[in-house]
Amino acid sequence: MNVIDKVIKKIEKEKLVENNDRIVLGCSGGPDSIFLLEVFLKIRKKYNLTLALAHINHLYRGEFALRDETHVRKIGKKYNIPVFVRKKSMENLAKDKKITLEEAGREIRYSFFDEVLEKIDGNKVALAHNLDDQVETFLFRMMRGTSLEGLEGIANIRGKFIRPINEVYKKDVLNYLDTNNISYMLDHTNFENEYTRNSIRLDLIPFIEKRYNPKFKEKIFNLMEEIKEVNNFIEIDYDEYIDGNKLNGKIVLSENPYVQKKIINKFLNLNNIQASRRKIENIFELLTTSGSKKIKLDKDYTLLKEYDRIIIVKNKTQEKEIETITLKIPGEIIFGNYIISANLIGNKDQLDKNSFITTLKREDELLIRSRKVGDRIKLKGLDYPKKVKDIMINSKIPKFERENIPIILHNNEIVWIVGIKKSEKYISEDGKGTVVLNVRRKEC
Structure with missing residues (x-):
């Protein structure tokens, strides 16, 4: 079984691809992404796939970046696959956000994938991580510090992202492409060891393979599989x-x-x-x-x-401030994540367990705002108004949520701390008041 057939068998076994999928392939023009494309060309007709190539020119390698972009465009034209290209500088983004080049590149890539998915009405993104990438990720995370889940490696499928070739060694990818005279581009920055991952690939792994164990990558992959089995064994709700x-x-x-x-x-x-x-x-x-x-x-x-x-x-x-809003009865307004309505009681359908039947009248004007220092409300059974702050603390409302809870006022008196406490003055004792207040959450 050749390496392409091995990947196709994995795709079928793990159902990474289904009929009529619309898939964005991350395509740099390098050997891994070209090999991944070869896999999808083999199964495109069988699964009736819609494919698109997403290529990013990071404006980082000058004429070499343009060469790679041109190569990907030619491939798309050859196989009648649309090519989407984004040109954005990693260096500028890294400088603006004060992050590493690797982090900047990742941010650019994944936002672009989402953009292309939307353009083609796609449902999956295929990425060309190989088995060598898995081992590098394991070592990178181990040195940086991670959990056992982090040492599982790169998942075959996570949400919309699939990685069909992440159990194929780089040498097997290159061997297949070279044997079949399939052209690809090489990124010379992959051979510079100034980046942590490149150093792991170029220095650390070859040193261990030469000095200690030539099958080091195989041993690491087997360990990753065992870690994954242990993690899956411990079931948690x-x-x-x-x-x-x-x-x-x-x-x-x-x-x-x-x-x-x-x-x-x-x-x-x-x-x-x-x-x-x-x-x-x-x-x-x-x-x-x-x-x-x-x-x-x-x-x-x-x-x-x-x-x-x-x-x-x-x-x-945390920086968002919610304005003060006026509501005239009858009416409805949006306050932050709440929809607040004040209506005349017409029938029982307007009422639910959260409704507040009040002594308010038609044309009364309400003010809705966040709490303020010194706010107090008159509660039933107490001889004195109680601090809103104390009520929220006793109700165990998280501090960061307190500013977002609507406070409804009439004539500068608090009518309702929404969902928490009602003012004794505005409660209709016989339940036959003329105005009902209702509050519901906005649908996100």
């Missing part, structure tokens, strides 16, 4: 611990340390954050500290601890 961007710290801490780390790793992955040992340790540190606390996870996300929960929020969301 993650829904018990994770709710979107929230992690239930109290339940997590009841587990043993290994399971705790698996849950935290999954929590990061579900929120599209690349896990690392440092990030996992940061979350574990938050779980074991008392009180409220926040730490910056990276340039995009912050971790917040409120009571027994860990919450991941985008940094930019």
